[in-house]
Amino acid sequence: MHAPPVVFRKVRARSSNSCFKNPHDDDMQAIEVSHLIKRFGTLTAVNDITFSVAAGETFGFLGPNGAGKTTTIRILTGISPPNSGQATIFGHDIMRETVAARQSMGIVSETSNVYTDLTGWQNMMLAAQLYRIGRSEREKNASELLKRFELYERRNDKVHGFSKGMKRRLTIAMGLVNSPRLLFLDEPTSGLDVESNLIIRQMISDLITGGVTVFLTTHNIEEANILCDRVAIIDKGVIAAIDAPEQLKKTIQSVQSIEVAFLDGTSPTRLDELRALPMVNDARKEGDKFKLFTEDPSQVIDAVMAYAHDHHTRVISITTLGPSLEDVFVRLTGLQRGGGISAID
Amino acid sequence: MPSISLAGIEDRLSRELVAAWAIAKKDVLIYYLRPGVIVGGVLFPLFMFLAFSAGKLATPVQLVPGLIGITTLFSASSIEPVSVPIERRTETFDRLLAAPISLNALVLGESISGLVYSVLIAAVVFIAALAVLMTPIANIFLIVFGILFSSMCFATLGTLFAAYPTENPGDIISMVNVVRFPLIFISGVFIPIAVLPSFGQMIAYISPLTYANDLIQGGYSGKMTFHPIFDVGMLIVFILIFQVIANYLYKRFND
The missing domain is CATH 3.30.70 (Alpha-Beta Plaits)
Incomplete structure (x- = not known):
């Protein structure tokens, strides 16, 4: 059964966090990275990178394994602090205003990090509660997303019985439960079956149409070529190139x-x-x-x-x-x- | 610079508490019936108690407070040493680290699940002692406060140790045991503090179990070493110290 497509709402400068409301949100870049450096001992994982991502842009972040992609994402999501440099999310410094910066983002990590001992519905509720979404809104969002990802019929089943593709879809649904303005997508379709691939790619297209900023990390270069407005290629911690795919070609x-x-x-x-x-x-x-x-x-x-x-x-x-x-x-x-x-x- | 209003602070506090409770609920649903938690949190304190009390000519009033004390110590500090490494392995812990909450809320949420678990187990011991042994009670409030504050204190201790960056629960349980076992012997649970050598007595004062045990003992026998407010105050101080250290360690080790 195919659920009717959900139209992802166009979300601009919307923040439920009144504590950190910034009057200039509309003019902000979604992501601004300035001279970011991250070292692990003698290894410089990210070496003085600078780039920005405009609101509504789909930005591909490509690089071989160990190039610094995951480290960059961990810095941009506030999990790991940089040694120097600055990163802002819609104007909020990720180190100093971490909570406000995270409130506007959704994160889909490379691993399908769902709680397999909980049901699909419980996973959605937990993700929503971490963003303090009220009961009626979180139930509405969860229902819509589970239908969109064709998981609604299995919502009361524990996730350990889900296939790899279903877990991946649930991970992405959890990343969207707060209607983020910026979505970090790390390898969304890697190693998935055709059905899950199609559902996820359609979802990404809908998000892009809906004005959501997408920061996409992928090994599938053709996927980046089709989806992204611009791509950055990072190698050995340094941005080797950054431009629109056609300009790079x-x-x-x-x-x-x-x-x-x-x-x-x-x-x-x-x-x-x-x-x-x-x-x-x-x-x-x-x-x-x-x-x-x-x-x-x-x-x-x-x-x-x-x-x-x-x-x-x-x-x-x-x-x-x-x-x-x-x-x-x-x-x-x-x-x-x-x-x-x-x-x- | 963003402006911070009083309403904003209230909003932030409310957000943190909602998230902390969501994290705690998740742990309740997933980890309470895990074998490692049941062994470490229920069976272990029971066997410890039997090992040290069997054969002794002691009254229930002398034995039950000790059982409740070590039950809170072991059960409260058993959840996070199991849950956090497992979540590191499955990378679900990254989901919590990347949520729009502070590390304080994360540490608090993790600790609340240990608190609830410990209170439930201690309540079972309390009710069973009352029903089966008909243990006399001098002041129930002291027992309730003793269970509540010691459970929170030891749950935060468990969360603190769980900050160690490993994906193997056994690593953390081993480290926690290095602290938990000595506490039993220097906190007046089995050996009165008064009969300890002076060095042992000094160490007893830096053990949170000393103050927890004093409250619970006082609740049953009416006799206390310290004033109850002092006991509660000390437990609160330990909770805050553990919370601050845990916060620091999670920040440091997650880099």
Whole structure:
């Protein structure tokens, strides 16, 4: 049974925390990070990063494992203090006005950190009470969200009987129970079944449409490419690049590629043979196709046709591709394709 | 700078208390029937009591206060050493750390679950003693205050130890036991403080169990070492000290 889609309310400058109400909320950036540094002993996990996220923006935060993504999120959510620098959430300093800053955010961590000994409903109620949402509002919000995530029928079941995808959906529902203006989403769809993936991606799209600021951390670069207004690529604690996905792709126009498939499929030696063609910088096999990286696609197309003729085969499809966000990521982080690329997807 | 009004402070306080109670309720639902909690909070004090009282020619008035005292000590400090490491492992503790509440509210919420657990167990002991042994009572208010304040004090002690950054409850239970066991012998529960050597007597004064035991003993026998207000005051001081240290440790270890 599919529940009718919930329209996420457009939430701007709304704070229930009268103690810290700031009259200039409307003009605030959702996140402002200035010269943030975080060290663990001799390791500098976050090294002087500065960026901002506008209200209503969907911001992707990408990086290889150990790049500093989680540390940055822990600082921005007030769990971990920085050694130096400043971070504000809608104008509230996360270190000095932690409670006020957190009141406007929802946090969905990478792990589905739900209480498996409680029911789905009890989990929602607990999450809402931590934000001091009144009984009628929290029950209304919880019902809406559980229906939205197709968990309502199982609301009275203990969570330890839920599938991985259901736990993930419940985690996200709990992160939305306070109708946050800013949502931290850490790997929302990693390793999920197709149904959960579709539900969660639709939810993210609805949030974006509803004006919620989304801070998205993901290993799925294509997901970031589709969803994000801007992405930052962090590597070894330093922001390597920060821009709109299309702008980032423009910076490496030299990394264009040709995707080609041959009638007789692949052969063990074909990859090396294609890699040896003139103007081909690199090549990799992708399923029944080959992807050839080049700075001059037209010359490579000619070379591929000549290769097909010489090897008595036919090209059944050939496509010219611009650089992908993954290409940008690989270029900036220095990851090696093949073994290295598995770390980001 | 944001302005802070009186209404804002009230709002903040109310928010903290609601969140603390939500955390406590969660612990009640999840951890009260965990084997580790039952062993540490119910069976352990019972066996300890039997080990030290069996064979002694003592009256119920002499024995029951000691049983209630060690019951509050063990049961109140048994919940958080189990719940917090488990929640670190499942990362649900991060959910509490990232909630819009202060660390004080988090520590308070965790401690309240130990308090409620301890009061329930102590009430069972109290009622059973009354029904089965027909223990005479000199002043019930002293017993009630003794149970309430000592339960909160030892629950906060348990929360303090649970700040140690481990995902294994056994690590914390071992550390808590290093403190809990000596307290039994230096606080007048089994051995009167008056017969302790002078060094032991000095240590007794820095044990919260001394003041808890004095209140409960006074409730049953009418005889007390200290004035009841002094006992309650000392327990409140211990609660505040443990709360402040716990707050500091959670902040430090969660980095």
